[in-house]
Amino acid sequence: MTSFLDRLRIELPIFQAPMAGVSTPALAAAVSDAGALGGIAVGAVDAADARTMIAEVRATTARPFNVNVFVHGPPRADPGREAAWLAGLAPAFRVYGAEPPTALRAIYRSFAEDDAMLGALVEAAPAVVSFHFGIPEPRRVSALRATGAVLVSSATSLAEGRAAEAAGVDAVVAQGYEAGGHRGVFDPTAPDERLGTLALTRLLVQRLGVPVIAAGGIMDGAEIAAVLRLGAVAAQLGTAFVACPESAASPAYRAALLGDDVHTVMTSGISGRPARCLVNRFTTLAEELTNGTPALTPPDYPIAYDAGKALHAAATARGEHGYGAQWAGQGAPLARALPASELVAALTRELRAAEQGSATRTD
Amino acid sequence: MTSFLDRLRIELPIFQAPMAGVSTPALAAAVSDAGALGGIAVGAVDAADARTMIAEVRATTARPFNVNVFVHGPPRADPGREAAWLAGLAPAFRVYGAEPPTALRAIYRSFAEDDAMLGALVEAAPAVVSFHFGIPEPRRVSALRATGAVLVSSATSLAEGRAAEAAGVDAVVAQGYEAGGHRGVFDPTAPDERLGTLALTRLLVQRLGVPVIAAGGIMDGAEIAAVLRLGAVAAQLGTAFVACPESAASPAYRAALLGDDVHTVMTSGISGRPARCLVNRFTTLAEELTNGTPALTPPDYPIAYDAGKALHAAATARGEHGYGAQWAGQGAPLARALPASELVAALTRELRAAEQGSATRTD
Numbered sequence: 273m274t275s276f277l278d279r280l281r282i283e284l285p286i287f288q289a290p291m292a293g294v295s296t297p298a299l300a301a302a303v304s305d306a307g308a309l310g311g312i313a314v315g316a317v318d319a320a321d322a323r324t325m326i327a328e329v330r331a332t333t334a335r336p337f338n339v340n341v342f343v344h345g346p347p348r349a350d351p352g353r354e355a356a357w358l359a360g361l362a363p364a365f366r367v368y369g370a371e372p373p374t375a376l377r378a379i380y381r382s383f384a385e386d387d388a389m390l391g392a393l394v395e396a397a398p399a400v401v402s403f404h405f406g407i408p409e410p411r412r413v414s415a416l417r418a419t420g421a422v423l424v425s426s427a428t429s430l431a432e433g434r435a436a437e438a439a440g441v442d443a444v445v446a447q448g449y450e451a452g453g454h455r456g457v458f459d460p461t462a463p464d465e466r467l468g469t470l471a472l473t474r475l476l477v478q479r480l481g482v483p484v485i486a487a488g489g490i491m492d493g494a495e496i497a498a499v500l501r502l503g504a505v506a507a508q509l510g511t512a513f514v515a516c517p518e519s520a521a522s523p524a525y526r527a528a529l530l531g532d533d534v535h536t537v538m539t540s541g542i543s544g545r546p547a548r549c550l551v552n553r554f555t556t557l558a559e560e561l562t563n564g565t566p567a568l569t570p571p572d573y574p575i576a577y578d579a580g581k582a583l584h585a586a587a588t589a590r591g592e593h594g595y596g597a598q599w600a601g602q603g604a605p606l607a608r609a610l611p612a613s614e615l616v617a618a619l620t621r622e623l624r625a626a627e628q629g630s631a632t633r634t635d
Numbered sequence: 636m637t638s639f640l641d642r643l644r645i646e647l648p649i650f651q652a653p654m655a656g657v658s659t660p661a662l663a664a665a666v667s668d669a670g671a672l673g674g675i676a677v678g679a680v681d682a683a684d685a686r687t688m689i690a691e692v693r694a695t696t697a698r699p700f701n702v703n704v705f706v707h708g709p710p711r712a713d714p715g716r717e718a719a720w721l722a723g724l725a726p727a728f729r730v731y732g733a734e735p736p737t738a739l740r741a742i743y744r745s746f747a748e749d750d751a752m753l754g755a756l757v758e759a760a761p762a763v764v765s766f767h768f769g770i771p772e773p774r775r776v777s778a779l780r781a782t783g784a785v786l787v788s789s790a791t792s793l794a795e796g797r798a799a800e801a802a803g804v805d806a807v808v809a810q811g812y813e814a815g816g817h818r819g820v821f822d823p824t825a826p827d828e829r830l831g832t833l834a835l836t837r838l839l840v841q842r843l844g845v846p847v848i849a850a851g852g853i854m855d856g857a858e859i860a861a862v863l864r865l866g867a868v869a870a871q872l873g874t875a876f877v878a879c880p881e882s883a884a885s886p887a888y889r890a891a892l893l894g895d896d897v898h899t900v901m902t903s904g905i906s907g908r909p910a911r912c913l914v915n916r917f918t919t920l921a922e923e924l925t926n927g928t929p930a931l932t933p934p935d936y937p938i939a940y941d942a943g944k945a946l947h948a949a950a951t952a953r954g955e956h957g958y959g960a961q962w963a964g965q966g967a968p969l970a971r972a973l974p975a976s977e978l979v980a981a982l983t984r985e986l987r988a989a990e991q992g993s994a995t996r997t998d
Contacts, residue, residue, distance in 0.1 A: 430968070469832075470833050489834030495865060
C-alpha cells in the first residue's frame with residue numbers, strides 16, 4: 273500500500289478527481305502542494321490547451337499530478353436521432369427566446385484517436401496519466417509508459433478492471449455508482465450493474481493484482497478511512513473539491529451544490545453518456561424526454577453535449593442556471609466550501625481521527 | 636457506540652439480516668449464539684407461525700435476536716394491470732406445461748394492519764423488532780416499545796431516516812442500493828435516489844441522532860471495519876448468510892449464488908416491489924415485460940408475488956430453477972458457504988485484522 277504512494281511520491285492517500293470543466297491547474301497545484309494528488313482533465317480541450325494547462329500546474333507546484341484523458345469509442349452520427357432530440361429540446365430553447373442548433377457535432381476528440389494529444393503528453397510527461405471511458409490501444413499505452421508515467425484507468429465492473437489490468441495499467445480507480453460526473457463505463461450501450469463504491473472496491477481489491485483507488489460518494493476523512501479498510505490504496509474525491517474557490521464551478525453550480533435539499537440523478541440526457549448531476553431543470557427535462565411517448569434516446573456522446581451546452585448557454589443568457597451540467601456525486605449533501613489546501617488538511621485530520629476510532633468531521 | 640451494542644447485549648457489531656423465506660430459526664439462533672445478532676422475518680407468515688418461529692429460536696439460544704416485520708402500504712387491486720401482467724407471463728408458464736393463475740391475491744398481510752401479529756410480538760417480546768417498508772402507526776410502536784424491545788427501521792434516504800427517528804425508533808438500518816432482496820423504500824412509486832451504502836451510511840450518521848447500522852454489499856470483516864469507520868455502530872449482512880447450511884435457500888439458489896460469473900439486478904417484476912436478485916430467467920423476463928411495447932407494470936406488492944411464486948412452482952416442477960426469487964446483494968461474488976458460527980468467527984477475525992490495517996479475507 274505504502275509503496276504505491278511512495279512510487280507516486282505523494283504523502284496522503286487522496287486523489288483529487290480530474291474533473292473536465294471543473295478542475296483547474298490552480299486546483300490541481302493546490303491539492304498536490306498539500307500532499308495529495310491533484311489532477312486536471314484534458315478531455316474537453318485540444319493538445320495546445322493541454323500543454324498550457326500542464327505548464328500552469330508546473331508553474332505553481334513541483335509535485336506530481338495527474339492528467340486525465342477521455343478514451344471513448346467514436347460517436348456514431350445519427351441525423352434522425354439527433355433531429356428528434358433537438359425537437360424535444362426545442363420548447364426549452366424557446367422559453368429563453370432561442371432556437372436549438374440545426375445540426376450537432378462531436379465537440380470533443382477521443383484520446384483513442386488524438387495523436388496530437390498523445391504527443392503533448394509524451395512531451396510533458398506528467399507523473400500520472402489516467403484513462404476514462406476505456407483503455408487506449410497498446411502503442412499509445414506503451415508511448416505513455418515510456419515517459420515513466422504511472423498509468424491509471426477507471427473501472428466500474430470486474431470485467432473493466434480485468435481489461436485495464438490486462439492492458440498494463442499500474443492502478444485502477446474503482447468508480448462506484450455513487451460517483452458524480454461521467455460514469456466511466458467502457459460501453460454505454462451494455463447493461464450496467466451499477467455497482468456501489470463499497471461492493472466494487474472490495475471486489476476489485478480481492479480479484480485484481482494492481483492497486484485500487486476507491487471513488488464515488490467520498491466526502492470526508494472518515495470515508496477515506498473506510499475505503500482504506502477495504503484494501504484501497506487511496507480514495508479519489510471529486511465533488512468534495514467542486515466548491516473550492518480554485519475550481520471552475522460557476523456561482524450557480526456552487527450555490528446548487530451547497531443548497532439545503534440536494535439530490536443527484538444519473539442521466540444520459542446532458543452529454544449522451546451516463547453522468548451523475550444535481551437534480552435540476554435539465555435532468556428533469558431529460559427524464560421527461562427519455563421516458564416520454566415516444567421515448568427519445570439522446571445522441572451519442574459527445575454529440576448530445578453540443579445540444580446541452582447550447583441549451584445551457586441560451587438559458588443562462590436569460591438568467592436561468594438550471595440547465596448547467598452540475599455534476600455531483602451522492603455525497604453532495606456533505607459538500608463544503610473550503611480552499612483546497614484547507615480541505616486537504618481537514619480530510620487528513622478526519623482520516624487520522626477515524627483511524628483512531630472517531631468518525632467526526634471537523635467542519 | 637459501544638452502548639448500543641451493550642443495550643442489545645451482543646458482543647459483535649454484526650446483524651444477520653432477517654431475510655423472509657431465507658433465514659430460519661436455526662440460522663438466527665446460530666448467529667446469536669456466536670455473539671452477533673441473529674434475525675428472523677415474519678413478513679411472509681401469519682401470527683401463529685411467527686409464534687412458532689420465535690419459540691424455535693428460543694429453544695436453541697438464550698441470546699437476543701431480531702424479529703422483522705413488513706410494514707408496506709396496502710396493495711391496490713387493479714384487475715386490468717394484473718390481467719396484462721399474467722398475459723405477459725403466460726408464455727413462460729406454457730413452456731413448463733402450465734397456465735398462469737386466473738386471478739391474483741395479496742399473499743402477505745402488512746404489519747400495519749395485522750393485530751394478530753402485533754399481539755404475538757407483544758406476547759413473545761423479542762429483544763429487537765425491526766420494520767421494513769415503513770413505520771407502523773404510533774399505537775403499534777408504543778405497544779412494542781412497552782415490551783422493552785429495541786426498535787429498528789430500515790431507511791434508504793435521509794427523509795426515511797428522519798421519519799423513522801421522528802417515529803421513535805432506537806436505530807436505523809441504512810440500506811444501500813447494493814443490498815439484496817427487497818429495497819425498503821417506504822413509497823415504491825416515489826423517485827428513488829438509489830443511494831449507495833457508503834454515501835447513505837455517512838449521511839445518516841451525520842444527520843440523525845440515533846445509531847445507524849450499515850447494510851448493502853457487505854460480505855466480509857474488512858467491509859464491516861469500513862462501515863464502522865463511517866460511524867455506523869454495526870453492519871447488517873444478508874447475502875453473506877444465504878449460503879450457510881442453516882438457511883432455507885434451495886440447492887439451486889445456493890448454486891447460483893456460488894457460481895462463477897455472478898451478477899445482480901434490481902427488479903420489481905418478481906414481487907411488485909424493487910428487490911435485488913441474481914440475474915436469472917425471471918429477472919430477464921421481467922425486464923423484457925417492463926421495457927416491452929406496451930411496457931407493462933407489475934401488480935402492486937405482494938400481488939405480483941403471487942404470480943411470481945406460481946411461475947417458479949411451474950418451472951421447478953419441470954426442473955427449471957431460474958424463476959426463483961434468488962435475492963442477493965452486489966457483494967454476491969464474495970459469498971462463501973460456511974456454517975453460520977464459522978462465518979461469524981471468520982467475519983470477526985477479518986474485522987480484527989482490518990482494524991490492524993490488514994484487509995485480508997480468511998477463506
